[in-house]
Amino acid sequence: MGKKLRIYLPFVNAGLQEVSTYRANWIFYILGDIMACFVSFFVWEAVFISTGGETFMGFARSDMVVYIFMSFLTGQIIGSGGTYDIGEEVKDGSIAMRMIKPISYNSTFLFQEIGNKIMEIGIIFVPLVAGVEIYRFAVTGSLKFDILRFLLYLVCCVFAYAINFCFNICFGFTAFIFKNLWGSNMLKNTIVGFLSGSIIPIAFLPGVLKDILTYLPFSSLSYTPVMVYMGMYSGWEMLFFIGLQIFWAIIFWCLSKVIWKCVIKRLSIQGG
Amino acid sequence: MIYVENLRKEFKKTIKEPGIKGSLKSFFKPKKEIIAAVKDISFEVNEGEILGFIGPNGAGKSTVIKMLTGILSPTSGSCSINGKNPQKDRKQYVKEIGVVFGQRTQLWWDLPLTETYTVLKEIYEVDDSRFKKRMEFLNEVLELDGFIKSPVRTLSLGQRMRADIAASLLHSPKVLFLDEPTIGLDVVVKDSIRKAIAKINAEENTTVILTTHDLEDIETLSKRIVMIDKGSKVFDGKIADLKEKYGQMRELAFVSSDENALDILSYAEKFGLEGDDLFAESDGASFKVRFNSSIVPVSDMLSYTLSKINVKDINVKDADIEEIIRRLYKEGVQNG
Numbered sequence: 001m002g003k004k005l006r007i008y009l010p011f012v013n014a015g016l017q018e019v020s021t022y023r024a025n026w027i028f029y030i031l032g033d034i035m036a037c038f039v040s041f042f043v044w045e046a047v048f049i050s051t052g053g054e055t056f057m058g059f060a061r062s063d064m065v066v067y068i069f070m071s072f073l074t075g076q077i078i079g080s081g082g083t084y085d086i087g088e089e090v091k092d093g094s095i096a097m098r099m100i101k102p103i104s105y106n107s108t109f110l111f112q113e114i115g116n117k118i119m120e121i122g123i124i125f126v127p128l129v130a131g132v133e134i135y136r137f138a139v140t141g142s143l144k145f146d147i148l149r150f151l152l153y154l155v156c157c158v159f160a161y162a163i164n165f166c167f168n169i170c171f172g173f174t175a176f177i178f179k180n181l182w183g184s185n186m187l188k189n190t191i192v193g194f195l196s197g198s199i200i201p202i203a204f205l206p207g208v209l210k211d212i213l214t215y216l217p218f219s220s221l222s223y224t225p226v227m228v229y230m231g232m233y234s235g236w237e238m239l240f241f242i243g244l245q246i247f248w249a250i251i252f253w254c255l256s257k258v259i260w261k262c263v264i265k266r267l268s269i270q271g272g
Numbered sequence: 273m274i275y276v277e278n279l280r281k282e283f284k285k286t287i288k289e290p291g292i293k294g295s296l297k298s299f300f301k302p303k304k305e306i307i308a309a310v311k312d313i314s315f316e317v318n319e320g321e322i323l324g325f326i327g328p329n330g331a332g333k334s335t336v337i338k339m340l341t342g343i344l345s346p347t348s349g350s351c352s353i354n355g356k357n358p359q360k361d362r363k364q365y366v367k368e369i370g371v372v373f374g375q376r377t378q379l380w381w382d383l384p385l386t387e388t389y390t391v392l393k394e395i396y397e398v399d400d401s402r403f404k405k406r407m408e409f410l411n412e413v414l415e416l417d418g419f420i421k422s423p424v425r426t427l428s429l430g431q432r433m434r435a436d437i438a439a440s441l442l443h444s445p446k447v448l449f450l451d452e453p454t455i456g457l458d459v460v461v462k463d464s465i466r467k468a469i470a471k472i473n474a475e476e477n478t479t480v481i482l483t484t485h486d487l488e489d490i491e492t493l494s495k496r497i498v499m500i501d502k503g504s505k506v507f508d509g510k511i512a513d514l515k516e517k518y519g520q521m522r523e524l525a526f527v528s529s530d531e532n533a534l535d536i537l538s539y540a541e542k543f544g545l546e547g548d549d550l551f552a553e554s555d556g557a558s559f560k561v562r563f564n565s566s567i568v569p570v571s572d573m574l575s576y577t578l579s580k581i582n583v584k585d586i587n588v589k590d591a592d593i594e595e596i597i598r599r600l601y602k603e604g605v606q607n608g
Contacts, residue, residue, distance in 0.1 A: 007394050010394050018382050022382075094376060097373070099341075099343045100341055100343065100378070101395055102366045103363070
């Protein structure tokens, strides 16, 4: 294991350096995301004002604010560019250069992405969590921060990332068949955004839809960690949903292995 | 060392009809066609040999290299290198080979060059002392010193290619695959790369498979070539044999004051040459004739021409490998 880590550690380092090379690009990207987050905040403010109440379908106005910003943070933590990266590499043929190395194709992506993330999370994590907690304190007048729930939230994020990574790898492998993934990737992002509850909390959805979405893998991505953080689940519920996360992580991990075995035979290198 | 048997690769290709209508049609109902890029190729390479693998663009050279390096799976047939099957156990297999694709890079684009070597050192599990020695050696043959600290994206093509070759050799592979390693390089860099390949082959007995369009690469490096065209092998043997087999064609160029010299001479009737054995072409005052010198000696051809017409200048061209291959590429080879 130690030896393995030594092989992949340079990928973490390379991922980190990639981010610092294109610093401006990265800052604009984050700014764009934060703006989208504020748009969503104002939309929900408008919803609360127009209904005239302080609670909406079981969510207090302050809960909604926490939900919006925490799902933004969670989205950043668990985000995975595997689909896009694999798609690009298949499109321009550079996947060949990864395949001539005695390393696991998926692991190089994983560790490179972790390198990319360290920087991003390091910069936005503390200000966001602190901001959310200060806001909650100001509105409710009491400190809501719970260290145990916070740690469980981090655990949930790790599993959520595992699911998302494997899911994106599976999806990215379809590039071997479609050759270009841009269109289907956009479609996927929109659908997953809705199904994972990062646009509308799953609790707001009508009965059957809500039940279905709760058990689909996508709620594990963003909804579960955020609900754990907010203290919306009881102890047993938390255990159940973390169990569900582990279940889906294993399923997608196996699936990515199977799909890899199938598509590798169909690979054709484009562009000489 | 390397055995390739009846290797075949087929691709599905979408056929698009011309125009907007064709685009729409192929968007909704693509017409698929199966194309064989490599058709049942077999050859062997011995340990320590440098094999030149040549053929015109689109002949299937790169596809063969990609199958041998484990990137593509063959549709049928098999290959074995060092007793290993490249597709079965990719991770183990690629430890023993080095690969350079001239049109791509394995270097880390945004990082200083040294970082790539550090990463490769870990990937191939090269220990510190061996790594140091190896880098010194590669530095010496490929002269990396001047740019080893620069980010890869700032390197010139010649520097990048040298760096790429060094990267493929870091782990002392037994087999080296070079797919167009001199593409787009100037004469000096080409020369230093050839010297490096020759040196590594001589010192470490590394087996090399080299594809190229630059026949000087082949002539300086390899004794044996395999030539493929349209996916099939058309020649396999020593360069000397190739010269002997196809090299009897000689070319004579004359400048004459007689305008219709070729009509006066009518070589075909005089010598009974036909088909591939004779080619004559006139360009106003000058004309040239290419003929099979094993049927008609050059001296006969010369004295006959001189006796018939008024000649101002003569140019005799020797058979060179470049000319032979140009002919083969252009005409295709009917029966290998």
